[in-house]
């Protein structure tokens with residue numbers, strides 16, 4: 001670039017959505033063209049502006065929040081400033097989000113570039129009751145701060161005047177020096193001296209800035225440093241690593257966090273004493289701050305969070321039982337109707353055991369899921385969910401995860417009732433690949449919407465008086481398991497440092513009724529669709545696996561013989577009454593021998609059905625797994641259901657339903673699955689709890705595994721999650737079952 005061109009160069013920089021493009025167009029009008037940055041596909045817009053014989057060339061840099069080396073946008077913006085050395089930088093700042101936007105400003109100032117601030121969107125800020133004293137801010141910063149409204153052109157002339165004035169001052173770059181506290185400052189000072197003495201990268205960056213980048217382990221700067229002076233670079237890297245370790249040990253933090261803390265500290269000091277005025281109750285942001293003082297308070301916050309989450313369970317479980325019962329009764333009636341209307345045979349079995357029971361078991365939980373989603377939508381739309389993430393960040397760090405992991409966990413079912421598929425996708429916001437992998441491998445431990453029906457059924461059967469408490473306990477358990485396993489993964493196969501956390505807290509809002517309904521309905525509808533399509537198909541497949549091969553004729557004949565023998569003992573007129581196994585006359589109204597024969601016939605039918613299921617393909621698989629799974633208290637029927645759960649977790653309930661309805665006799669009495677399990681001698685609260693924990697932790701469903709493979713870019717992580725999760729789940733279930741028996745709560 002010629003000297004003359006450089007003398008007219010002005011860069012436009014700001015956070016995404018601060019109005020950069022609007023301002024660029026307003027200034028350059030028709031005099032602009034679009035290109036690419038050399039070697040990169042990031043768009044580069046350039047334009048020019050003339051006034052009174054003076055001219056400037058304006059370059060629109062990509063919108064970014066920071067000048068670290070985490071993203072391409074950040075690198076492009078930074079490289080441009082360093083290499084092109086523009087005469088002035090117009091830093092656009094969103095006046096309604098000043099603190100956050102000034103974070104970028106500070107970094108430009110630390111590089112030393114001459115800045116003028118366009119305090120944009122002052123109209124929107126005023127509407128929110130925010131007023132900024134630009135003059136005072138300008139005085140404190142020592143350069144021009146011009147209020148603008150890019151959309152209307154307000155302030156544009158003034159901004160351009162200020163820019164020209166800055167350009168006329170000549171190419172002076174004076175880096176801003178911020179103190180980073182007693183731990184970091186001495187190291188920065190030492191580095192600075194060495195850097196100056198060796199003229200290390202001084203043609204590119206201010207010395208203190210280079211030093212800071214070494215502390216932040218900035219890959220790009222370190223690479224350049226190695227090329228420039230390998231020995232010095234190595235020494236600085238070693239000292240930085242030492243400091244990082246020291247900070248971890250003594251303060252449980254890391255250099256980037258300290259740097260961010262001090263920058264925000266600098267900003268809040270800069271704005272203290274009336275630079276920002278917020279007017280009264282009409283201001284949502286002001287109100288939000290007030291609410292946050294309570295809701296994210298260091299001590300009160302976590303307590304309130306627990307209470308709020310607990311209230312969600314109370315709400316969901318207490319209010320949904322009524323419609324859940326309606327639906328269960330409806331499907332039971334449908335089953336009875338099919339029982340009496342259809343001729344006996346495979347078709348009847350298919351419709352009753354495969355379709356009605358299978359899908360009914362899943363649809364029956366729609367109200368519960370709807371209530372859960374409504375509660376979550378409320379927390380999300382009010383802005384509280386983001387606070388939960390904010391508060392849990394400190395905890396997550398301990399386990400080698402990141403604040404942004406929280407969203408992935410919550411979406412996966414952290415507040416019971418999500419889905420690991422979008423949860424795994426939500427890890428895209430994580431910048432460190434190790435933290436990201438650890439998050440997507442542990443997010444499936446959360447209690448997704450598909451596990452809920454299984455838990456709800458087992459809880460209804462074995463812990464009926466403690467529904468909400470049990471669900472709450474299960475939520476805590478899934479978080480504990482996910483965090484512990486994340487810690488294990490992050491300290492073994494995925495070792496590495498953590499990355500800093502910047503999270504925006506949206507202002508609190510009162511959600512609209514319509515918005516809540518839309519969010520709730522979208523998710524519930526997804527669930528229903530899944531139940532109606534995949535689950536119906538797989539339910540039928542599993543019915544077939546459980547119905548075939550059917551018992552050999554010889555064994556059927558044996559059962560028939562015994563039946564005839566029982567009937568032969570009765571006089572002719574009692575036989576038809578004994579054979580009616582449906583809801584016939586009450587036992588007491590029958591003559592004793594008839595009642596006894598009926599009882600005998602019932603147990604025969606039950607035995608035959610169980611024998612048939614065990615003989616079926618699914619039964620054989622389940623039986624052969626029993627050698628292992630009996631350590632955890634699972635019988636072959638449970639095994640069949642767990643295998644089907646690989647396809648989709650909802651299927652566990654429907655497969656159990658199918659397995660038990662095939663093996664049950666008192667069809668006419670319509671014992672719902674929960675009741676049936678509760679009265680089965682092989683089941684008790686210990687088996688149920690061991691099973692719940694196993695289901696919570698074992699292999700993710702196929703959809704999630706596919707997603708893990710896609711997101712991690714490697715098959716091995718999909719396989720890993722299946723093997724690792726199932727192993728952990730099995731070991732824990734065995735520990736619970738055997739431990740429970742040992743202390744005497746088991747069978």
Ligand code: GDP
Pocket residue numbers: 014015016017018019020021022023063120121122123124148149150151152
């Ligand atoms: P960029 O992402 O920084 O390029 O932002 P844009 O120029 O695309 O602007 C984002 C949005 O903010 C657009 O809808 C603009 O119309 C709007 N906008 C830009 N400047 C102002 C302003 O000063 N006041 C208000 N109220 N809106 C603005």
Ligand code: MG
Pocket residue numbers: 020021022
């Ligand atoms: Mg833009």
